[in-house]
Amino acid sequence: MALNDDDKAVIAAVQAGLPLVERPYAAIAEELGMTEDQLILTLSRLVDQGQIKRFGVVVRHHELGYRANAMVVWDVPDEQVAAAAAAMVETQLVSLCYRRPRRPGWPYNLFCMLHGRSREETLGKLATLRLQPELAELSCEVLFSTRRFKQRGARYHEKGEEA
Amino acid sequence: MDALDKAIVNQLQGGFPITDRPYAEVAETLGIPEAELLARLESLLSRGILSRFGPMYHAERLGGSLILTAMQVPSEDYERVAEIVNAMPEIAHNYEREHVLNMWFVVATETPEAAQAALDAIAEKTGYPVYPMPKLKEFFVGLRLEA
Numbered sequence: 001m002a003l004n005d006d007d008k009a010v011i012a013a014v015q016a017g018l019p020l021v022e023r024p025y026a027a028i029a030e031e032l033g034m035t036e037d038q039l040i041l042t043l044s045r046l047v048d049q050g051q052i053k054r055f056g057v058v059v060r061h062h063e064l065g066y067r068a069n070a071m072v073v074w075d076v077p078d079e080q081v082a083a084a085a086a087a088m089v090e091t092q093l094v095s096l097c098y099r100r101p102r103r104p105g106w107p108y109n110l111f112c113m114l115h116g117r118s119r120e121e122t123l124g125k126l127a128t129l130r131l132q133p134e135l136a137e138l139s140c141e142v143l144f145s146t147r148r149f150k151q152r153g154a155r156y157h158e159k160g161e162e163a
Numbered sequence: 164m165d166a167l168d169k170a171i172v173n174q175l176q177g178g179f180p181i182t183d184r185p186y187a188e189v190a191e192t193l194g195i196p197e198a199e200l201l202a203r204l205e206s207l208l209s210r211g212i213l214s215r216f217g218p219m220y221h222a223e224r225l226g227g228s229l230i231l232t233a234m235q236v237p238s239e240d241y242e243r244v245a246e247i248v249n250a251m252p253e254i255a256h257n258y259e260r261e262h263v264l265n266m267w268f269v270v271a272t273e274t275p276e277a278a279q280a281a282l283d284a285i286a287e288k289t290g291y292p293v294y295p296m297p298k299l300k301e302f303f304v305g306l307r308l309e310a
Contacts (some may be wrong), residue, residue, distance in 0.1 A: 005223065011225065016207075017217040020201045023183055036183060043181050043218075044176075051224045053304065056214040057175040064172070071260065071267070085302035097302040100231065103294055106264070111296075143267075147247045147259040 003051070006034070010042045034117075062148060066115040066154045068122040072129075073108035074140045081110055087134035088112055108141065119144065164212065167195070171203055172212065179216075228278040229255070231272050233264040233294045234285075241265070244289045253281040264294065 003160070013032055018024040046052045051158070061069065072094075076084045085097050094112040102109050114129075115121030124129040130136055164172070170193055180188045187234040190200040205215045212220070236244045241259070248257055248268055257268035286293050 010215070011218075011220070012282075013221070014217050018179075018185075020205050020208075020216075022186060022188075022197065022201075024185065025181070025183065039302055040183070042179055046218075047181070049224070051221055052218040053221050054178055055218050056177065056179045056216075057172065058217075058219070059172060059176060059212055060214045062169070063210070063212045066247075075193045077171045081300075084173045087301075089303040094303065097232075098298045099300040099302070100296040101299060103296070104235075133210060141262065141300040143264075145258040145260050149245055160280040 007042060007046065030106060050071070061115050065117050068116040068119045069145050070114050070116075070122050070126075071143045071145075072112050072114055072126060073143065074081070074110040074112075074138050075102075075107040076110045076138055080110070082127070084110055084134045084138065088129060091129055091132065093129060097158055103150040107139075110144070135161075164207075165243065166250075168203060168207060169213075170195075171200065172207065175216075185203060218219075225273075227273045229269060229277045229298070230278050230282070231269055231296045231298070232282065233262050233268065233296060234266040234268075234286075234289070234291055236266050244291065247288050248285060251281060251285070253277065270295075 003046050009032055010028075014020065015026050019027050021027050025043070026036040027034045034042075043052070043055070047055065074084065079101055085099070088094050088097050088110075093159065094114060097113070097133045098111045098136055099109060114122050114125045116125060126140075126142060141148075174189065174193055176262070182188060184197075186200050187197045188206075193200065195253040204216065204278050208216065213264055220227075234244070244266065245257065245259075248254055248266070253272050255269045255271040257266070259265060260267050270278050270281050274280060282293050282295060
């Protein structure tokens with residue numbers, strides 16, 4: 001599944017976003033000196049292999065009115081992490097759910113994100129999460145964001161960036 | 164945003180076709196002309212409601228590194244530290260959060276070595292320890308936010 005040079009060139013070419021033209025893949029392919037079909041096949045393979053998780057829009061939740069965004073961190077007994085995560089994802093209320101290491105003074109090992117248009121709405125979603133039996137007894141903390149300094153996608157294989 | 168903008172945002176959060184006329188396909192699903200979809204998307208991008216229109220990568224499968232990192236920064240020094248962190252090209256997101264650990268950012272690099280170098284540089288330039296909290300397991304990513 002290693003990336004070849006063509007894969008890297010394709011990744012670099014599409015990451016800024018697709019052009020808003022009728023045949024966006026043809027436009028990118030032309031820049032790359034490949035055919036539209038070759039580009040479509042390469043992208044489809046990168047999706048199938050999982051290097052591209054999904055193709056679509058990146059929504060800025062703040063601009064959509066979702067301004068009460070909280071990272072909720074949970075202290076879950078190690079053997080219950082998978083069950084707790086499954087219960088969380090099942091509610092369809094969280095946008096992310098990751099297991100991360102505990103740290104000294106930081107007992108939390110399961111992280112999720114909740115978004116709401118108000119703090120009440122976000123905390124209401126947390127209350128709904130806590131109705132899940134797998135989550136009800138766990139201790140958690142809510143870290144609302146107060147300022148966003150930077151939000152951009154990660155960038156890969158940009159020319160010149162490796163120097 | 165009007166009802167059509169919302170329908171477009173909601174529709175596209177489900178994915179985007181990789182075919183020769185992708186916008187035409189999406190427009191047909193929405194029951195609007197392709198030209199209108201393109202004009203609407205341009206407007207949504209220029210208004211900053213959509214930040215990008217393309218792929219979401221799996222950093223680790225590209226050989227790269229994406230590390231959530233926390234810091235505890237005294238409030239009187241917060242602006243200085245934020246400026247240092249925000250100025251680094253390796254930083255993809257940075258949020259102030261209400262907690263003792265009050266700065267949370269994501270280090271995104273093409274190699275694990277570059278991530279470590281960035282973490283070291285931040286600790287050195289700011290004078291505060293950084294607490295990397297790398298992902299051990301991903302259970303879920305993605306959410307459709309109803310527009």
